[in-house]
Amino acid sequence: DAGVIQSPRHEVTEMGQEVTLRCKPISGHNSLFWYRQTMMRGLELLIYFNNNVPIDDSGMPEDRFSAKMPNASFSTLKIQPSEPRDSAVYFCASSLQAGGGYTFGSGTRLTVV
Amino acid sequence: QQQVKQSPQSLIVQKGGISIINCAYENTAFDYFPWYQQFPGKGPALLIAIRPDVSEKKEGRFTISFNKSAKQFSLHIMDSQPGDSATYFCAAVNTGGFKTIFGAGTRLFVKA
Numbered sequence: 001d002a003g004v005i006q007s008p009r010h011e012v013t014e015m016g017q018e019v020t021l022r023c024k025p026i027s028g029h030n031s032l033f034w035y036r037q038t039m040m041r042g043l044e045l046l047i048y049f050n051n052n053v054p055i056d057d058s059g060m061p062e063d064r065f066s067a068k069m070p071n072a073s074f075s076t077l078k079i080q081p082s083e084p085r086d087s088a089v090y091f092c093a094s095s096l097q098a099g100g101g102y103t104f105g106s107g108t109r110l111t112v113v
Numbered sequence: 114q115q116q117v118k119q120s121p122q123s124l125i126v127q128k129g130g131i132s133i134i135n136c137a138y139e140n141t142a143f144d145y146f147p148w149y150q151q152f153p154g155k156g157p158a159l160l161i162a163i164r165p166d167v168s169e170k171k172e173g174r175f176t177i178s179f180n181k182s183a184k185q186f187s188l189h190i191m192d193s194q195p196g197d198s199a200t201y202f203c204a205a206v207n208t209g210g211f212k213t214i215f216g217a218g219t220r221l222f223v224k225a
Contacts, residue, residue, distance in 0.1 A: 042217050043218075044220060050211070100206075101159040102213065104131075106156050107155075
């Protein structure tokens with residue numbers, strides 16, 4: 001298995017633009033998580049899907065953030081409009097079950113200028 | 114109650130030495146405690162994990178010690194190598210729920 005695949009690896013965008021991050025979880029994993037990592041706040045859970053259904057999005061910072069999982073093999077995290085404070089590394093992770101260990105992707109480093 | 118406190122924030126160890134990272138939690142509902150290792154430019158990777166019904170788990174040079182009564186657990190890296198230089202995160206999971214609560218991370222540097 002190729003693991004959790006995220007794209008793009010790097011994204012530089014101007015403030016106000018829409019940004020879409022993509023994730024392909026490991027086949028057979030039924031839980032998917034989006035995390036944001038910054039030096040100041042560490043790893044923050046943004047949203048969790050189970051069987052493609054959003055279960056908890058309480059970590060999504062604002063309405064500017066939205067996430068979808070249209071099928072078991074694809075998820076997106078969208079930021080519209082983007083702001084400089086959104087600059088961070090965004091990780092997608094999947095697991096066989098929500099309460100077990102996670103497999104993380106390599107992340108998308110987002111820079112908003 | 115949901116926090117996991119991790120220390121130290123950074124650690125420098127000589128090659129061949131023992132690296133020790135400590136974590137403490139408060140919520141007794143946690144029942145799965147994984148450790149993750151993260152190299153620069155990569156995502157965290159599951160390293161080793163323990164459930165509270167055992168006091169120690171060893172995998173190669175990596176050992177988790179678990180003290181249920183004190184609500185503390187630690188990672189020991191024996192014979193530390195420069196290749197172990199990375200950021201280590203402890204975590205706690207309530208497997209009846211879904212959230213993994215991560216510690217703040219420890220940046221380990223092993224001097225050659």
